[in-house]
Amino acid sequence: MQEDGTKNDPDGGREGPRVAPREQLGTPERSGLRGRLRALRDYGPGSGSLGAWLRSLRRRATSAWGGVEATNRHRIAAVLIVAAAVLLFWLVLLPAAPCGFPGGDDCPPGDDAIGLVPEDALAYAHLDVDPDSDQFAAAAGIAERVPLLARIAVDSLGGIAGVDVDFERDVEPWAGGEVALAALPAGLRGERVLMIEAEDTGAADAFASGLLGPKQSSANVDGTDVSVGRRGASWAIEGDFLLIGSRAGLAAMLAEDAGSLEDAGGATVLDELPDERVAYAYVSPDGARALFGSGSPVDTFVDSAATEGAAASLSADEEGISVTVRSDLDPSRSGAGPGFFAALPRFTPTLTAAVGPSALAYLGLGDPEAGVGDLLAQARSSSPGLVTAFQRASRDLGRQAGIDIGDDLLPLLGSEAALSLQPVAADGEEPVPGVTPDSATPYVSLIAKDVDADAAGQSLARLQGPVAKALADNGRAATFETIQVAGVQAQALAVSPAVDLTYATWDDLLVIATDSLGIQQARSLDAGLDESAGFEDVTSGFPDSVSLLAYLDLTGLLALGEQAGLATDPAYTAYAPDLRSLTAAGLAVVGDEDGIATDLRVSVGPRQTPQVDASPLGE
Known part of the structure; x- marks a missing residue:
């Protein structure tokens, strides 16, 4: 309340836009959207119509701009153009920038191995071991805090791959940034093929030869040389990857008509995983039914009887780890x-x-x-x-x-x-x-x-x-x-x-x-x-x-x-x-x-x- 007993003006005495009386806005000639727009025009800010007020504002701005020296006008215009360009870059172009571009979205880890995996693969797993990647660095940081649990996880991966080696000692010196494993519907019980990116193919060749031992024979599968050891264990170099598995497994992977897992219908579930991940895995419908079976704890999150493809990923950051599982039904x-x-x-x-x-x-x-x-x-x-x-x-x-x-x-x-x-x-x-x-x-x-x-x-x-x-x-x-x-x-x-x-x-x-x-x-x-x-x-x-x-x-x-x-x-x-x-x-x-x-x-x-x-x- 003011001293004279009147209520305080919430606008502080400032003159605001005049509002058209309700009865005028509701008259027949002003009904509908067009009529209401006309009413808004006729009852705008100031003492005149909105149009008159805008025209007056434009005349004053033009007069003020004309009073500025020509050189200063050019400088102001240049600054405004630069500001508009910067605004356009940050609000429009930068969000659409390709991944990896500064300010753009994060890129998913590189995966060249998947291009070698047949379309009918039962399962596929990929691990990012590139020490320069953010995800690998974050995962390594977590592993340092829980070293024994990390060792159990690494050892279990070696058992799944079917290869008992010391990765740091035997593989890391010549390997690239990818390690993958494919389960294929070959043979009577399916076959596994381990895939290691080889930056030094000569060292990879020596490692595989030593792993299989002496008395290796050679075979050719659709143009790729395959070395076969005792009991059918085999290896080959294809597309900068060392492939290790059974002879039947490598034959299935290297077949010309094998297609690519990237083209499998169920593999679209991979698009639902986060881009930032250190590892991920995929199972096909047949793979889910073979690996899990109805009623298993894992199947609760997959529903193998109805899945069209399922995938899981592991991501890491400074605060912890995240596991994402998606199953399309x-x-x-x-x-x-x-x-x-x-x-x-x-x-x-x-x-x-x-x-x-x-x-x-x-x-x-x-x-x-x-x-x-x-x-x-x-x-x-x-x-x-x-x-x-x-x-x-x-x-x-x-x-x-x-x-x-x-x-x-x-x-x-x-x-x-x-x-x-x-x-x-x-x-x-x-x-x-x-x-x-x-x-x-x-x-x-x-x-x-x-x-x-x-x-x-x-x-x-x-x-x-x-x-x-x-x-x-x-x-x-x-x-x-x-x-x-x-x-x-x-x-x-x-x-x-x-x-x-x-x-x-x-x-x-x-x-x-x-x-x-x-x-x-x-x-x-x-x-x-x-x-x-x-x-x-x-x-x-x-x-x-x-x-x-x-x-x-x-x-x-x-x-x-x-x-x-x-x-x-x-x-x-x-x-x-x-x-x-x-x-x-x-x-x-x-x-x-x-x-x-x-x-x-x-x-x-x-x-x-x-x-x-x-x-x-x-x-």
Whole structure:
């Protein structure tokens, strides 16, 4: 308010554009788009029409420009032209620059080996070993922090390739920046061919000859000389690559009519992988069915029965590693028998805000009622025993409490459910620097959203008796008690000193936890898991809508395991420094009848080595 009692002018007394009265804008001659544009013209800024105002502005600008000396006008014009050119370069040309051009997009790693792989290859893997590439340097940096785990990975690759050599000693001196492996449908069981880029073909020749040993014979396969050792092991130089494999494998790769994997229909899935990667692999539909088979853990992310081609990549940076898996599905086959993730409804995670920021583990699902129903439908053919057990449990619960799992319990989980494991600080002295502080038994919490609170309360009340009986200690069944937790009424059952089964409903939420702290956390106004640094580090860049979202605090889980006795296991002790460097992991999966997209991120911190204090004797 001003001193005279009038309201302050929000525009500070500045004259603004005049607005046409509503009744004039709505007259017949000014209705429609054209009429409204005319009204805008007639009621523009200033004392006249918009057109008159613009004409006046132009006359004033022309007069001012004419008052500038000719030399200065030329200089100003030149500066404006240069500025426009720079703006055009940065906003238009630079984003379209070819990869590798300064400011342009990052280039994918070079892969000349794939051009030698036959079109019908079952599988193909490629590794970037160029020490000058950013990805190799980043991966090497991660390997330095977890050297034992890195050695296991490298040794396993050697076993897969079927060649037992020391890469650094025997191969690196003459090799280029690519190493690849192809699995081909040759022979009775398929054949593997190892491909190593050879910068020094003479040294590569000597290495291969020494590897196969004496008494080698020669053969010619479609114009390429092949050396054959005992038991059919063979090698050849083709396209600057040393090829090592069986005679049948090399014959299949070098055949003139073999085609190229780049032209395979399923290989288009490779375009879905990130350009920045140190390694990647591809499997064809036949390869997926041969390598994985229905029901294997890997097949959950591929769906070999319906895939048209699947690929995975490994990328590295200073903060950790990322694994990307993509599987393109044939809708006609995936729809007839949907895989695990196709059965899980898509959702946008929101309950991470209700989970504690120090959660040790989190699993988010959308519409559990629909998801469990679809999974049970799948299990009727793949796991009939599981369906039988579920039906038996449902009948028992119905007999004891008059509740049907499918009709009464699953709907309680609403449109989104968050299952988490959260820590509880132990009472005692202040933690000692450098020593993992002790913690009490962590509690499990289940949070459901969009729940009918009244229906949930009634169903859970009918369950109290059977649950208390099932959890009775030495036949003495406790009873649920009504308590107040964080301003809401909750029901609690003391199961043991470490487990206090508690549940509560409010608004559209249902929380069931093994400690009343779960209710307190869900009602807390403080930051949740979604704002914790560890969670953000491993989930940043994940899709907004997912079929499943998971998070692990690896540091916290490992500390919990060590307190439980893992630290005294000699087998664990050897790998403890490496494992302690793994700080967190995040997983997102999106599945439907068209494909499965999986993203895994693992953050890796500095190498954890014991800190030894100096001797108090000064030694």
